[in-house]
Amino acid sequence: MTSWWTDERINATVDRAYIIREIGPKKFQDALHQPLAFGDGLTDDTYLDWILQKGRRCFIILNFIGLPERIFQLIDKSLDDDDLPLSEEDLYDLNLFGAKSETLDKRFYREQYNVLVQDLVPGGHQDFGADEVVPVEPRNSRKSSISGASTTSDRVYVHQKLYTRKKIATSGENGVGRVHFVMHLKALQSLKHPHLVSVWSTYTQNDFSYMLLYPITDLTLRQFLSEQPKFFKNLEKQQRRETLLRWTHCLVTALTYLHDNGFTHQTIRPSNVTIDGNNTIYLANFAAMNALDTGEDKGQTYRTEIYEHAAPENWRRKPSIFDTMPDRTIHPGGGRTSRRITTSTRPLSAASSPTMFSNQRAHSAVTTTSSSNSSSNTRLKKTIINTFSPPERFFPSATPADVFSLCTIILHLTTLLLGHSPKAFASYRSRHNRQAGRGGAPPDASFHANLAEVGTWMEQLMREATEREKKDKKGKGTGASFWRSVGGVVHSAEAGLRKDPTQRHSARELERKVGKYVGRTLSNASGNDVVGCGCRCEGEDVEEARMRAEKGKEAERQEYEQRQYERMEAEESSIEWEPKYRLSVPVTAPVTPGSSTSAAYGAMDQKRRAGFIVPVMENWPLRA
Numbered sequence: 001m002t003s004w005w006t007d008e009r010i011n012a013t014v015d016r017a018y019i020i021r022e023i024g025p026k027k028f029q030d031a032l033h034q035p036l037a038f039g040d041g042l043t044d045d046t047y048l049d050w051i052l053q054k055g056r057r058c059f060i061i062l063n064f065i066g067l068p069e070r071i072f073q074l075i076d077k078s079l080d081d082d083d084l085p086l087s088e089e090d091l092y093d094l095n096l097f098g099a100k101s102e103t104l105d106k107r108f109y110r111e112q113y114n115v116l117v118q119d120l121v122p123g124g125h126q127d128f129g130a131d132e133v134v135p136v137e138p139r140n141s142r143k144s145s146i147s148g149a150s151t152t153s154d155r156v157y158v159h160q161k162l163y164t165r166k167k168i169a170t171s172g173e174n175g176v177g178r179v180h181f182v183m184h185l186k187a188l189q190s191l192k193h194p195h196l197v198s199v200w201s202t203y204t205q206n207d208f209s210y211m212l213l214y215p216i217t218d219l220t221l222r223q224f225l226s227e228q229p230k231f232f233k234n235l236e237k238q239q240r241r242e243t244l245l246r247w248t249h250c251l252v253t254a255l256t257y258l259h260d261n262g263f264t265h266q267t268i269r270p271s272n273v274t275i276d277g278n279n280t281i282y283l284a285n286f287a288a289m290n291a292l293d294t295g296e297d298k299g300q301t302y303r304t305e306i307y308e309h310a311a312p313e314n315w316r317r318k319p320s321i322f323d324t325m326p327d328r329t330i331h332p333g334g335g336r337t338s339r340r341i342t343t344s345t346r347p348l349s350a351a352s353s354p355t356m357f358s359n360q361r362a363h364s365a366v367t368t369t370s371s372s373n374s375s376s377n378t379r380l381k382k383t384i385i386n387t388f389s390p391p392e393r394f395f396p397s398a399t400p401a402d403v404f405s406l407c408t409i410i411l412h413l414t415t416l417l418l419g420h421s422p423k424a425f426a427s428y429r430s431r432h433n434r435q436a437g438r439g440g441a442p443p444d445a446s447f448h449a450n451l452a453e454v455g456t457w458m459e460q461l462m463r464e465a466t467e468r469e470k471k472d473k474k475g476k477g478t479g480a481s482f483w484r485s486v487g488g489v490v491h492s493a494e495a496g497l498r499k500d501p502t503q504r505h506s507a508r509e510l511e512r513k514v515g516k517y518v519g520r521t522l523s524n525a526s527g528n529d530v531v532g533c534g535c536r537c538e539g540e541d542v543e544e545a546r547m548r549a550e551k552g553k554e555a556e557r558q559e560y561e562q563r564q565y566e567r568m569e570a571e572e573s574s575i576e577w578e579p580k581y582r583l584s585v586p587v588t589a590p591v592t593p594g595s596s597t598s599a600a601y602g603a604m605d606q607k608r609r610a611g612f613i614v615p616v617m618e619n620w621p622l623r624a
Contacts, residue, residue, distance in 0.1 A: 004135040005060065005115040014056040019048060022059075028069050037076055047075055054080035057115045064111045065104060070096055085112050120158055120201045120212070123189050125182060128205040136165065136212075155216065163200055164213040171207040181209045188288060191261060195254040197274065197284040215276055217284075222270035222305070225412060225422045231277050241482065242521070244417045247281045248410045248489050249511070249518040254283040255406050256507040263288050264398040268405035269309040270412065287398075309408045311401035312448035312499050400501035403510060407496035408447045410514075411458065414490050418464050429453045451499055458494055462487045481521055488517035 003009065020029055032048040051059050051071065058081060062068050073096055086094075088109055097104035113133045118126045120135060128134050139155040139162065152167040170181050181204070188199045188211075200212045219229060232240065251273065258265060265272075266287040274282045307315060415425050429450040430443035447454055465487035472479030492513040495505040505513070 004117045004119075004133075005057075006117060006119055006135075010056050010060065010115065014051075014059060016048065016052065019051055019059060022063050022068050023071075024069055028072075031072060038078065047072060050075050050080070054082070057081040057084060057112075060115050061108060061111050064114070065107045067097070067104070085109075085116055120203060122200055124201050125185065126201075126203040128203055130206055132205070134203060134205060156212070158201075158212065161214075162216045164197075164216060166211040166213060168209045168211065169207065170204065170209045184288075185211070191258070191263065193254055193257045195250045195280070195282050196257065196286075197282050215280075215282065217274035217276045217282060219275045220271050221273035221275065221281070221409065221412070224275055225270060225416065229275075232279060235279070241417060243279050244413050245482075245486060245489065245518055245521060248413055249514050250281050251283060251406060251409060252507065252511045252514050255402055256511045258283075258286060259399050259402070259507045265402045265405075266398050267306065268402055268409065269305045270409065271305055273409060308446040309405045310446070310448060311404035311501070312451075313501055314401050315446075315448065397501075399507065400504045403496040403504050403507055404448070404501075406507075407493040407510075410489065410493045411454070411461075411497075414461055414486060414493075415457075417486060418461055425457065428457055447497065448499075451497065454497060455494070458490050458497075461490045465490065485517035485521040489514055492517070 020032065023029055023032060032051075033046050036043060036045055036047065036050060045053075055071065055075065058074055058079065059068060059071050062070050062074070077094060079094075086109070088105060091105040091108060092101070095101055096108070110131070113131055117133055117135045118128065120126060136156040136158050139157060154165050154167075156163055156165045168181065182202075185199060185202050189202070191198055197213055197215065197217075200214045202209065202211050204210070224232070232243070235243065255265060255268075264287055265283065267285060268283070272283065272285045274284050276282070412422060412425070415422070426445040429447070430445035431453065433443035433445075433450070444450070465483045469480045469483040469487070472483060492505075492510060495513075496510055498504050
């Protein structure tokens with residue numbers, strides 16, 4: 001792996017012994033200790049002192065091209081490291097290398113950038129010239145294996161750590177502009193969360209800008225649901241269960257962090273959830289990070305997956321007119337025979353509206369004209385097809401849609417935790433959408449189109465969790481509390497899968513509920529108090545997390561009391577002075593002298609003493 005010539009490496013390498021060793025013959029070694037030729041007796045510094053103080057980089061460059069002794073000519077021209085980089089014109093004018101100047105000038109010009117490396121730092125941005133060396137080393141030419149990743153992404157090493165490098169055009173017709181890029185990245189670099197793929201550093205060179213993202217993951221949740229990797233299978237059974245349960249809270253905290261900082265994700269689906277070799281889960285590819293993507297494959301994602309996990313308000317049927325081929329009759333033998341099509345109009349119906357996976361003739365409103373000759377068989381016809389519009393923000397805010405999509409991920413994890421396969425879950429969701437016969441379109445397995453089936457599936461999961469809880473109560477161990485928490489997490493997800501966006505929990509409310517169940521389970525398993533998933537999702541230690549949880553409970557209690565107070569105020573303002581009920585028994589208790597009650601109340605009290613039946617107001621308690 002390449003070691004870049006940073007300031008630390010240059011200062012550690014170019015010392016007195018190194019210079020004397022590399023300078024060559026003894027006459028040059030002796031010359032190092034001679035006073036500077038241009039000093040005129042005003043300084044006692046030697047050539048060696050000059051190199052150590054001001055010319056370490058210049059000496060390395062000359063050593064790279066095999067002429068370290070030319071350092072004397074360079075110093076005699078009063079040049080030092082501060083004069084770098086030297087342009088090709090400057091090198092021609094200096095004529096450091098005599099007759100071979102043209103070839104050696106080019107080598108000097110190239111090599112100087114190897115020792116003028118601008119280091120990349122966390123949260124920083126660097127602008128590199130066309131010939132400057134960027135201190136990154138590509139891992140290989142293989143593109144990223146993450147599903148949906150841009151072809152303009154690759155893997156690079158920086159300081160011996162691996163990052164994903166994302167290339168973005170900042171010039172040309174499709175470029176985003178450098179100013180816009182830098183301003184947008186300032187906001188992105190402020191996002192730091194243990195379960196978010198974040199921007200580590202950025203730089204620009206030529207006509208492109210680059211983002212370095214971390215952490216590096218090669219596995220998506222979509223791949224994980226299909227087949228668990230070996231590093232997960234190597235865990236103990238209970239550890240695997242706790243990991244799956246912990247992930248639900250990790251993802252909720254990441255989404256809560258995004259929403260609290262004014263960002264939305266907008267594309268939560270299994271392919272945008274990644275897992276590393278340490279069984280840590282991350283939310284990736286959120287909207288603000290993809291906003292600058294100008295790659296050729298932008299938008300070429302697994303659209304079926306987007307549709308299946310999107311919120312109801314993000315997908316709506318929209319009729320469109322398409323040119324289609326004329327209908328044909330398929331015979332049992334497999335051959336096709338054209339049939340004449342007459343002018344007809346078929347109205348659309350709810351039963352015939354297609355899913356996004358099918359825009360076939362059977363689901364269309366067709367108006368077509370054909371003749372009896374053979375040319376009518378190839379004439380295109382106009383077909384009205386109900387397709388789904390792309391994910392747009394029909395609802396004023398995208399935060400409820402994020403909660404809906406995240407709850408679909410939670411259901412995938414709890415389904416796997418309870419021993420069901422993703423295929424069985426998808427089959428159950430789409431069981432009422434299957435079409436008879438062969439060759440039909442795949443059934444619609446989306447969550448938003450099958451909310452009733454999703455609801456019954458959640459009820460089934462909660463029943464299974466309750467049954468396992470009861471079973472484990474008879475034995476010893478902490479299994480009962482674990483399955484109680486699993487049922488609680490599923491129940492919490494139900495509030496995020498409601499059709500009406502205004503009725504869904506916010507990400508913060510979902511985090512509070514899921515964190516309560518997950519923390520209870522992990523506390524019982526470890527014997528210590530654990531807040532949430534116990535992995536410092538908020539970037540704070542356990543004590544700070546506990547204090548935050550207590551503040552949340554106090555805020556929740558104050559909010560409840562405020563609602564109660566407002567309800568009582570509303571009830572009092574709506575009271576009409578009519579009897580709510582009457583006393584049927586005379587009251588003979590005396591009135592307390594000096595009472596502070598109003599005259600009206602006192603008059604009513606006197607009548608009560610006399611045995612009259614008088615009205616009693618709801619907010620006026622009877623006095624003894």
